[in-house]
Amino acid sequence: MSEAIVLEVRHITRRFGGLYAVDNVSFAVQRGEIFGLIGPNGAGKTTLFNVITGMTPPTHGELFYEGINITNKRPHEIAMLGVARTFQNIRLFGTLTALENVMIARHIHTKSGVLEGVLGLPPAPQEERAVRQRAMELLELVGLAEAAEMQARNFSYGDQRRLEIARALALEPKLLLLDEPAAGMNQNEKSALSAFIRSIREQFNLTIVLIEHYVPLVMGLCDRIAVLNFGQLIALGAPEAVQNDPAVIEAYLGE
């Protein structure tokens, strides 16, 4: 396995009863690239994200992350290896504040363990301060520092999306999976999103896989694009090549 490959998907199939949500899909994501995953509704994109993050075990096939076989690992183990994601239908802890949302994700990087928690000892104040400070930095990065003490459910849709990204970054991931980051954003927010995703890639040395329906964003942002249709991989390559692929045009527009 080459050092340049961060995520390798090998012949992944996920069946739900008779339905092949993901059907024998293989691809490899290079270090540092922004990899787009597109396809019509129901093509299996989110299912593939669920398989990669361990939420849905694959029916067949194998997954490698940084050369480690993660096929049978549980979600929290995969998260701790450095894979973070956001959700198409936002899943924040609505009753917790923005800051608490981010701090929870930071806590896996702190030393004080469960025993300490069970015994009711306070988290080491130094450590707690560091966690809080880092969480505030991340909120600042996504432009939500002022709203740190607000309950997450009171945020606007676009702000919730940004908060989800801040929470994902708090895991210090190497691989970030974004599920429709532009959904629900207005035009201004959408235009700012490309630059933002690029900037976090630079700043955190990330490899990013993103699902997106908003075509201008995908075409302008991604280094390579994979197209799924009815669970199968029908095209893979640079944006221009994929855009002109007859199979892709057929999938989107019909015959």
Added chain:
Amino acid sequence: MKLIDQSSQQYRRLWWFASRGFAAVAFVLLITAIITAPSGLQNFFNGLAIGGVYAIFALGYTLIFSILRIINFAHGAIFTLGAYFTYFLTGSAVGFNGLLANQRLPFGLPFPIAMIGGGILAGLCGILIERVAFRPLRNKGSDPLLTLVSSLGMAVAIVNVIQLMVGAEIYSYPRNPFGELPAALNLGTFGGLTQRPIIIRTIQVIIFGVSMVLVVLLTYFINGTKTGKALRAVAEDATTSSLLGINTNFLILITFFISGLIGGIAGTLVGLSVNVSGPYFGINFGLKGLAVIVLGGLGDIPGAVVGGLVIGVAEAFVPSEQVAYKEAVAFAVLFLVLLLRPQGLLGRAVVQKV
């Protein structure tokens, strides 16, 4: 059209004032009644002691409910187990029945340590229940109702194992478990405010004190520690928590342990007050605990505490010659509160999202 709007608004405001005013008047009347009734304050203090135990016992239900959205029906059995464990850890002997007849541990622990030990053993039984009755069903993604039934099955099994091992007789804890303390405190008449002097049993003070210490510790654990924060996250969304690196299954185990720990200590405290009456010791308590959490608002920690105290005090006002109606009072209070506040005393109304 506008006229109707205005009048309905006025009507609503009037209703708001009337209902708040009514509640305030009722509250003041209640307090006055407690203070001036022949043995009002006495009953009130008696009620607080038992209410404290109701509160911590109900917290055990609440913890598990807030994470899994399932009532653990085996919690009453855990309560019983805790009381028995404490009994044996003090070095007392098993009775004449059961497979373990006349056995005793080769050592005896001082009562406070035995109580904590009994709680820890009960907590470990809680973990066992999670592994046997909850997790296998959860992994198969089965209906929560089925888990409820399997926890009920665990309760029946535990009660029968207890009967098999140590028989059905009444067990009493050693005398003076906390050393030579006066049996009761005389608080006097508060300067003639009450007709008879108020006397509080030392045991009641201990029960209430231990309960409140546990409530404070638990509240701190949930709000002030890292594990507590992770628990709140799992309670809100287990899947997302696991994607943030939180080992949800392990946290559920911890929850069952803590639930069992406080349930077991609650059992010991009640046993201290009224003896351990047999394998079915916890069954009535289990039902009353349900009333407490519904009264306080399902899954709400302060609600369970308030609910426990309210039911404890309400029961204490049942005259001793009509003691058989105690249970009825608990459920009547529950019924009345639910008529007025279906979400429970402190529960938040569930807003149906369309």
